[in-house]
Amino acid sequence: MTRASRPGGAPSGVAGTPAGDTLDFEQIYRDHFAFVWRTLRRLGVRESALDDAAQEVFLVVHRRLDDFDGRVALRSWLFGVAHRTALAQRRTARKADAEPLPTELRARAGTPHDRAVASEAVEFLDAFLDTLGDQQRSVFILVELEQMSVPEIAAALGVKLNTVYSRLRLARGAFRRAVERRNRGDQVLTDATKGHEDG
């Protein structure tokens, strides 16, 4: 289990600060930037907003590093921060004019000619994740993609173990049906189960 050591003093600027402060944050940034980025993407943050969302996550991390007490794994904590950031970003995005690019890309990637199998799989999974409600989506990402343990996830999300298992079961079922539909030639997005949550 990863645990960040607490910085010796108050959070401070990155450059020109005592090494103790800088090292902890820098270490977290180096080790977990990709995780945060992947998480934001998988939680539905649009491409064009990823830079800003990632920046926001690490601003919060920098500000709150003193509060991190190690009771949950660092990655779980980071996921929580990224999750809140993603939700806020998506709320903002819904209010703003829809940006055409992701749809265009998805539509383009969905055309039949000459698709690479790998990119097709990723596109399919992205589309599937979009059909999940937020709670199932989080669990599915953490278990199936980040391969975190259920107890870790329960701690990260602040829910009971059984709740995680329940959400995971529902999400896996939805994924199975989505793959079946794909094999039948159906469109995942036209048979969405979004909004079906276990609460």
Added chain:
Amino acid sequence: MDDLEREMQSILDVARQAHDPAPDAAVRVRRALAVALAGAGASAATVPAAAAVAGGGASGAGVGGAAGFGSASSLVSTIKYGAIGLLLGTSGIGVGTAVYSSVGSAARPASVSEIATTVERTPSRESASQPPVADEFPQPVQEVVEAERQARGKVPAAADDGSPGATAELRAEAQALHLAEKYLENDPERALVQLDAMQRAHPDGVLTEEALAARVFAHCNLGQREQAFRAADRFFREFPRSVHAPRVRASCALNTGSSTRPATAPSSDGSHVSPTMDE
């Protein structure tokens, strides 16, 4: 495990490897983060230091884009604007269309793209006196590539201070882009070769944004829509708010009805766009 289970696992296996950030994303975000954390009152000296930390082993030109609030920014601006003019074939259309807040604003942290744009677009007084650079180098490919290699070899990793080394690298990069632009219309395949060479020589170059856009146009001009799409995908991942975005969107990459050949020969004044024309 039945076939369906195997298929599900296969999709998940692929997806686990996907969604990673582009190689420069961590540097880009770190750079903006450094500025945001430095706050409104931070001295300019803090920012280059932080950017240097963020840049790590990145080449000087890439880091210089952020660090050069002072000296190097004028040349960067000149080259960037020249490149914009080349790509658009106009005098900087779209450069002033986006409104960006000040980096120094204390109200909220500046966004990544705001910082990048401010740094790259902010004209400085001495910019006007910089000679245009993009039109000066009608050299053969090998010569240009060799010049890039040499320049790159001489430039220290953190040379972002307008030193001769940094200047040489920027100019070499501009040369390479200019050459690619020249081939776009009549020999797009050669343009791609040139862009490949440019990318190898300047993996973190100041003109990466323009080079990626040019790559989309080159593929379109070759009728390679799938490759154009992939190039556009990368372009938008790395530069989602680029001034070239409308042009790329309108290209064959994302517009199936388009037969756009966007990067036609640059207008005669396209490479001489004044850095002060961003308003």
